[in-house]
Amino acid sequence: MTLRQTQTEVGHVLDALNTISKGRMVMDWNEITSGTNPYVVMKTSNIPGKNVMEIPGLIFGSKHKPVTRIGVGMTLTESMIEMASAMKLDLIIVHHPVADAASSGGVPFADYLPLYNLALIEMHEAFHGLHPGLTLLHGHRKLATDISFCGIPGNVLHKGIALEGVHTAGDILARIDHWMGREIDVDLLEAERAIRGESTLQEATLSNPAKLLSGTPDRHVKHILHFFPHTGFSLQHLEIALQMYPETDTIIASISRVREDHEFVVLAKQRGLNFILGNPHSVEIMENGLPLAYALELLLPGVEVFLLRERITAVALRDVGHSKMVEYGRGMAEAHLVSAPSSHAVQ
Template identity: 85%
Template sequence: MKAAKARGTGQEVKHVEAGDVVEALNKISKGRMVMDWNEVTAGTNPYVVMKTSNIPGKSVMEIPGLIFGDKHKRVARIGVGMTLTESVIELASAMKLDLLIVHHPVADAASSGGVPFADYLPLYGLALIEMHEAFHGLHPGLTLLHGHHKLNTNIAFCGIPGNVLHQGIALEEVKTAGDILARLEGLMGRDIDYNMLEAERAIRGEATLEEATWANPAKLFSGTPDSPVKHILHFFPHTGFSLEHLKLALQMYPETDTIIVSISRVREDHPFVLYAREKGLNFIVGNPHSVEILENGLPLAYALELLLPGIEIFLLRERITAVSLKDVGHHKMVEYGREMAETHLVPGQPRAVQIH
């Protein structure tokens, strides 16, 4: 740990180098970080993986390590987030952060407002680290929040990197499916999210305003709130987990009585749900992706605080809202948007009649 005089204050500010942060993350991840770029080119790090939907030019390589910036860069203020966006970059700039650590893989332009990192991040003196697969399975937080002790975890079920499957047993205080729903409602602070949303609706005058976390509560799609819970399978549908994977998992763990999916969601008519009903299993949709900053980001931030005492660490949480176009409340910007559309984008097009 080094110290330097803060400009104009005479006070000492502790700092480390970006490489020291990678070392700390390597300790947290039990040696999964890329410490040498040869691990990428030689393919020796199993947590360097390609993610693709086979759309030409849209694949991305996950590289858990320092993606942008000099490893000797001075770092005193770190932001921990989930996904790199231009909003995160601009907030980091305003807060004078030195380094961003994000969970999800990053890609030029897609993660940086349509422009390359090399043109954007140097404006604000930002270095950038990503983790993703290197962080999966390191702590039991997601399962504990959802009411069970994990007994077994596979982070590449059926050989697919990131296709995580947890097998667990219910906590002593969790007896029913309703207990899990109530546990999530209380632990995740949904009352705070609701109060914030109601206040924003009133302030903006936007009655139809919705927010990602509040709009996605935990739900019970198979079973009843009184249905007993003990043996649990917990997975994440967006990782490539298929119905065949579920059938295989149930063969491996035939004692299962409850299925939990979280981070990503399924709807009530999804084949997972229909299969659970057919087999008489409880099916719970748990926390949405929008709270992973709390599930995974918060433990990571506190671990860094333990390893890098004196360094300022901030949790960067994006809040996503939506509002019906007819309800946008800021009238000056409504008129601006209409003028741009009617004068420049589709001139001569008559204005649609508003139906209330």
């Protein structure tokens, strides 16, 4: 059956997102300069010129632009923009904050997006904490959520209790694999390796599986702390959280990850706690993107919504399988990039 498309406007999509986010979206640019919207935040590592302001709202395009096809993605890239062009999408909605050039192939939005008549909306902090999906996938029901733990915007901490049927650390690991369809990604990677002739090909999701770093698979789980290391969550924050919730027996870190010798893991081992690495960032498009996409479909019936999922792979240079491109790459490197400069070269 062919979907009957219904036309709306970017402004109506923004209204729908404001409903979804419980009023967190920037609906007027005065909210940015006035400081009245707490979800407009600056992110910086104090590297000159590399900070970015998160603005949950319409970043590029007109509110009156007609919309019949929407793409929902996680992080805007030039590949996503080109896919949107090929699919004749009208609007891209991404979770993560966007920045001129960094998110658009090294060029300003104003030079790129108009080529394909694309509007652009971002959300990020305005979407955090709105649904219990991440905790559900990781085997617990959240009892409390702080999306600015210790006063840091985006430093999310969930306090949860194990779901019925989840009794051990091994149950959580098995649940993650089952819900995320890991076996499909395994089959896909094996097929791609065979087709390309690239035996060392790796894929981001499979390279970062759920893993137990402290405890044993049969160890009991009930009281869970769940956080995301890349948000600025520190050892001090973990110690504070454990003081707040001394009944904790299991720690889950997901989206981002830590190594086996990280201070979080050392502390967990010292205190006899389970420490589980959950889903990696590469599947957040399913964890957060999919619920957002379905919510838009429910609020905007007849508008087509597409999930824009990027798949990241890596292969050893010695194993790149397409011989013509190997010939091309080596030829360019040898003739133009590492050869001695010509006497006519500009100094």
